Amino acid sequence: MITPEYCRMMARYNAWQNRQLTESLDGQSLEVLTEDRGAFFGSILGTLNHLLWGDLMWMARFDPSVEAPTVGVKQSVDLHPTLGAWSAARYHVDGKIGHWANSLRAMDLTGNLHWYSGTAKRDMVSPRTLCVAHMFNHQTHHRGQVHAMMTDVGLEAPVSDLFLLPGEG
Structure with missing residues (x-):
């Protein structure tokens, strides 16, 4: 389904996107960042926080050196x-994701991942590759929501095309 090379590219893409968002949002008022804009997680900062939370949750499942958040999805x-x-x-979590991706071997992506989902309130089992692909898809999905909110506010959202990732192509 996916390869270590795919994971490395998506880890670089994730870090690049997050750096661009940080630069684009730097200097905006807390009011602009926290105003409820009708998105699933409310505000720009709320969505960014949820995205970071999701990355921490998934990385804690993939890499035992990463600590899972102590709060649930609602918080x-x-x-x-x-x-x-x-x-x-x-920045810290993007470094963890990059380190994890750079150390992956094909065999690390085989088999099933077993975990308890606090959101689903049950034990889960899914192919490891599906879970990894989900983490990267989750990032892209929520960054798209942030882009829409930025555009709605009149801010210029950064370029997000994967083929423009520096060092690719």
Whole structure:
């Protein structure tokens, strides 16, 4: 389904996108970042926090050196109260994702992943490759929501085309 090379490319894409979002949102007021815009996770910062929460949750399942968040999905929007706090945590997690992806071997992507889902309230089993693909898809999905909210506010959203990832193509 997916390869270590795919994971490395998507980890680079994720970090690039998050750097661009940080640069684009830097200097915006907390009011702009936290105003409920009708998105599933409310605001720009709420959505960014949820995305970071999801990355931490999935990475804790893939890499035992990553600590899972101590809050559930409903509280994920409040993970960090400011863009600066989010940005620092985001940089750290993107480094963890990059390190994990760079150390992957094909055999690391085989078999099933077993975990308890607090959201579904049950034990889960899915192919490891499906879970990894889901993590990267989840990132792209929620960044798309952030882009839409930025556009709605009148901010210029950064380029997000995968084929424009520096160093690719």
